[in-house]
Amino acid sequence: GAGVSQSPRYKVAKRGQDVALRCDPISGHVSLFWYQQALGQGPEFLTYFQNEAQLDKSGLPSDRFFAERPEGSVSTLKIQRTQQEDSAVYLCASSFRGVNTEAFFGQGTRLTVV
Amino acid sequence: GENVEQHPSTLSVQEGDSAVIKCTYSDSASNYFPWYKQELGKGPQLIIDIRSNVGEKKDQRIAVTLNKTAKHFSLHITETQPEDSAVYFCAARGNQGGKLIFGQGTELSVKP
Numbered sequence: 001g002a003g004v005s006q007s008p009r010y011k012v013a014k015r016g017q018d019v020a021l022r023c024d025p026i027s028g029h030v031s032l033f034w035y036q037q038a039l040g041q042g043p044e045f046l047t048y049f050q051n052e053a054q055l056d057k058s059g060l061p062s063d064r065f066f067a068e069r070p071e072g073s074v075s076t077l078k079i080q081r082t083q084q085e086d087s088a089v090y091l092c093a094s095s096f097r098g099v100n101t102e103a104f105f106g107q108g109t110r111l112t113v114v
Numbered sequence: 115g116e117n118v119e120q121h122p123s124t125l126s127v128q129e130g131d132s133a134v135i136k137c138t139y140s141d142s143a144s145n146y147f148p149w150y151k152q153e154l155g156k157g158p159q160l161i162i163d164i165r166s167n168v169g170e171k172k173d174q175r176i177a178v179t180l181n182k183t184a185k186h187f188s189l190h191i192t193e194t195q196p197e198d199s200a201v202y203f204c205a206a207r208g209n210q211g212g213k214l215i216f217g218q219g220t221e222l223s224v225k226p
Contacts, residue, residue: 004157031212042120042203042216043158056213091157095212102148103214105157 002026004106006092012112013082021077021109025094032075033103034067035091043091049075082113116141118206120217127194128225135220137204138186144206147180147187148214152201161202162189194224 005024013019025032031050035043036059045059051072060067064082069075079086089108095101117140127133139147145166150158164171164178164187171178175194180187191198201221205214 006157033213035214040219042205042219043214045213045215048213050212059213102160102163103212104160105150107155107157 004092004094004104006090006106006109008109009107010110010112012114015083015113016081017113018078018080019082019111021079021090021111023075023077023092023094023106025073025075025092026096026104027073029094029096029104030072031095031097031101031103032069033093033095034075034077035093036061037089037091037108039088046077046090079111082111084113087111087113116144116206116208116215118204118215118217120204120220122220123218124221124223126223126225129194129196131194133189133191133194133198133222133224135189135202135204135222136186137188137206137217138184139206139215140185141206141208142182142185144185144208146207147178148205148207149178149189150203150205150216152203152219158203191222194222196224196226198222199224 034046037043047067048056049069064080066078091108093103093105095103120137148163152158177190201219204217
């Protein structure tokens with residue numbers, strides 16, 4: 001596709017509900033990143049894939065957060081038993097060849113936990 | 115780990131003036147420094163980047179400078195226009211994986 005595509009754009013979840021956020025990276029991009037952006041803050045790293053391998057998940061805030069990229073293209077970020085502090089914009093980015101190339105971001109998914 | 119500090123948090127300029135945003139980083143192994151522009155309700159858009167083997171890079175009205183010794187880098191926007199109004203983020207990336215560490219952001223307002 002022309003850019004990184006994320007869905008849904010907006011998600012309202014009741015506290016305790018599970019959610020799944022989808023990212024379609026730019027076609028052919030090897031690396032995929034998830035970031036969390038709280039209101040008024042810069043994006044914070046969550047996790048990183050190279051193809052289907054999850055190489056770094058050091059930013060995931062708890063074991064309620066899980067990400068996968070089973071075929072090395074589309075990725076899903078899953079949050080179990082959502083809590084109010086999970087409310088944020090979740091951004092996905094992709095880059096062509098890994099660590100030495102530019103990263104392009106999607107529009108993000110705004111998650112609100114009520 | 116890496117830490118990136120960004121200043122100022124808000125910046126207001128008159129149309130046509132220049133704007134400068136400054137960032138410092140802590141990890142001397144960082145080797146890639148992109149700048150992103152984020153408009154309300156949108157994802158960050160890459161506007162310019164610089165690698166550690168270069169001291170300055172320019173693209174039309176936008177330039178970035180890097181001082182590796184002092185571990186700081188700056189974004190310069192000349193002849194600002196109202197459409198430059200947005201939040202700007204600096205970031206740094208080291209050689210351990212591809213993750214970016216972002217600054218806190220600068221809200222730039224260009225008044226006509």
